[in-house]
Each structure stands twice: as C-alpha cells, then as structure tokens.
Amino acid sequence: MVDVIKEVGEENVVQIITDNAPVCKAVGMIIEGLFPKLFWTPCVVHTLNLALKNICATKNVEGNGVVYDTRFTYAIVMMKRFKFLKPSLQSMVISEEWSSYRANDMGKTQAIKEFVLNDVWWDKITYILAFTQPIYNMLRACDTDSPTLHLVYEWWDTMIEKVKIVIYRQGEKEVNDTSTFYQVVYNILIARWTKNCTPLHCTAYSLNPRSNSEEWLQESSNRIPPHENEEIFMERNKCLKKFFTTSEDKQRAALEYADFSSKSNFFSSFDTIEDMWILDPKS
Incomplete structure (x- = not known):
C-alpha cells in the first residue's frame, strides 16, 4: 500500500x-x-453492516420503528455511547451553561434538550440496541483473525432467533403470533444471507464435527444434523463437484462424508464421537 x-x-x-x-x-x-498530510479513513465492510443499515432505515412499524437512517453500524455504536452517557447528557441540557449556549441556535438546542429529557426517546434507543445486539455480536465475532467459516451458518440462524425473541418480547407477542416489524427485519436478514451465502459456508458447516455431535443437537429442539438439512445437502454437493472432478473422487468423498456424518467405520469409536463435541475442527 x-x-x-x-x-x-x-x-x-x-x-x-x-x-x-x-x-x-x-x-x-x-x-x-x-504521510502526515494524508487523510486516511479505515472502512470495514461486512454483510451484516448492510443489513443493519436497512433495518435502521425502517420507520414507524408497529409504533416501534427506527427513525434514523445510517451507514454501517456507526449509529449503533453512537447510541450505545448515548446510553452510557445518559446521566451526563441530561445534566448538561439542564445546566446554566446550556442555557447560555442556546443563543447560538435556539431550534437545535431546544430539540436536543427535548430528546435527552424524553423517557420515550430513551426507551426507543434501549429497544434498538436490544434487537440489533445479536447482529452486532455476530459481526464482531466474524471480524477476527480466527477461522469462522464453519461457524457462520449456525451463527446466522441463532442470531435471527435472538432478534425474534427481543422483538416479540417488546411487542408482548406469543411465539406463533405475527409481528409486522419482525417480518421486515427477518426479510432484510434473509435477503442478505441469500445473497452472500455460498456453498463453502454450507460445506464448512456440515464438516464441522461439533455440528454432528449429540450434545450440539440437544442444545435446541429444532436442530437437525447437517446431513439431514436439504439446503446444506444441495450446497455441499455443489461444492464437492467443484473440488472433485472425477467420478471416482466424488464417490470416495461421498462415502467418506457418509461415514463421518453417521459416525461409522473410522468415526465410530467412542473417543472419536466424544472428541466431536470437545475438540476444535482442525484437531
């Protein structure tokens, strides 16, 4: 560079x-x-940043919509900072110094004061931070130097479920109820996933030993092994066809995966089955 x-x-x-x-x-x-004269701006680009941008642009849905359009996650970070500084901000706008500062721009300073002292506004910030927190956490987890390709598929499903829980709790809805706002958020996230999910994500997920362990399956009632998931099956086959160009190699790979997923032959020993849950995939 x-x-x-x-x-x-x-x-x-x-x-x-x-x-x-x-x-x-x-x-x-x-x-x-x-180069001290160079104005340098780091720009971190992620799939979920774009999803957050669309979610934060959603307005007035079920009375709980977000009214701030934003680029990437900077607005989320700023709202976290606002909440952290809430007591200081409220002290600031009722101070004598703020009254004297008001002369510079009466309209803006009055609007700021009304927002900062408005409990409903703070409730909205709390709600925004709550339902975007799972998305933000996943973004941060992916933005590391550690290998995460094999975890993204599971993380995405778990993240969507966590978002749903927050939105439904806020709307006091039952699991089977319909939430217009959640449907908007869900469609944004699924559209982003559909656009960016590749056969490699699905293959890495299906080859993660942890995803084939009984302990992992028992963590949630709606989990199924990767080899029983139709989407994973189709995408993994696409990937294997690219990796293995001869029919012999493809057949061998299919048989080895069958042994791996069904815990047969080499993968049938007690130690190997136990290690699926305990050890990292490379080990």
Whole structure:
C-alpha cells in the first residue's frame, strides 16, 4: 500500500479500503507516520453492516420503528455511547451553561434538550440496541483473525432467533403470533444471507464435527444434523463437484462424508464421537 501511495502521490489518495479491522488499524498507523498530510479513513465492510443499515432505515412499524437512517453500524455504536452517557447528557441540557449556549441556535438546542429529557426517546434507543445486539455480536465475532467459516451458518440462524425473541418480547407477542416489524427485519436478514451465502459456508458447516455431535443437537429442539438439512445437502454437493472432478473422487468423498456424518467405520469409536463435541475442527 505504501508503494502504491508513493506511485500515485499522497495528494491523490482519498482513502484506503480493506475489510479487516486489525489490518486497517495497523496500516493506518504506518501510513499516518509516513504521510502526515494524508487523510486516511479505515472502512470495514461486512454483510451484516448492510443489513443493519436497512433495518435502521425502517420507520414507524408497529409504533416501534427506527427513525434514523445510517451507514454501517456507526449509529449503533453512537447510541450505545448515548446510553452510557445518559446521566451526563441530561445534566448538561439542564445546566446554566446550556442555557447560555442556546443563543447560538435556539431550534437545535431546544430539540436536543427535548430528546435527552424524553423517557420515550430513551426507551426507543434501549429497544434498538436490544434487537440489533445479536447482529452486532455476530459481526464482531466474524471480524477476527480466527477461522469462522464453519461457524457462520449456525451463527446466522441463532442470531435471527435472538432478534425474534427481543422483538416479540417488546411487542408482548406469543411465539406463533405475527409481528409486522419482525417480518421486515427477518426479510432484510434473509435477503442478505441469500445473497452472500455460498456453498463453502454450507460445506464448512456440515464438516464441522461439533455440528454432528449429540450434545450440539440437544442444545435446541429444532436442530437437525447437517446431513439431514436439504439446503446444506444441495450446497455441499455443489461444492464437492467443484473440488472433485472425477467420478471416482466424488464417490470416495461421498462415502467418506457418509461415514463421518453417521459416525461409522473410522468415526465410530467412542473417543472419536466424544472428541466431536470437545475438540476444535482442525484437531
């Protein structure tokens, strides 16, 4: 990156974009040291960021909609900060100093004061943070240097369920009730998943020993083994056809996966079955 900046000239560089936060931070420090005049903006791009943007643009659904349009998750981070500073913000807007500051822009300062002292506004922020927290947590979990490809499929399903629980609890709805707002959020998340899910996600998930263990299946009543999931089956087959080009190799891979998923032959020993739950996939 440094070589490219030197080649095009630092005055011609607006920003450097990468999808890895640790790399962004390190490169930013290096470049700022070498080119003090360069305005450098790290941009972390994720699938779920785009979903959050659409969710936060949803307005007035069931009276609990979000009224703030945003790019990526910065609005969520800012709302967390607002909530953390709530006592200080409220003290600020009722102070004498705020009264004197009001002369600069009466309209804005009055609007800010009304928001900060409004319990309903704070309740909305609490609600927004509650139902977006599972999405934010998954985004953070994926944004690490550790391998997570084999976990994304399960994480996505779990995340959607957690979002549903928060929204239904807020609306005081039963599990089988219909929630217009949840349906909007659900459609956004599913559309994003459908657009970005690849056969590799499904294959990695189906090859994760933990997903084939009895302990994992017993954690939730609606879980089924990957080899019984129709979507996983179709996507895994697509992936295997790309990896194994001859019929002999494909047949061998299919037989080995059958042994793995049914805990047969080499995978039938007690230790191996126990290790599926305990050990990481590579081990």
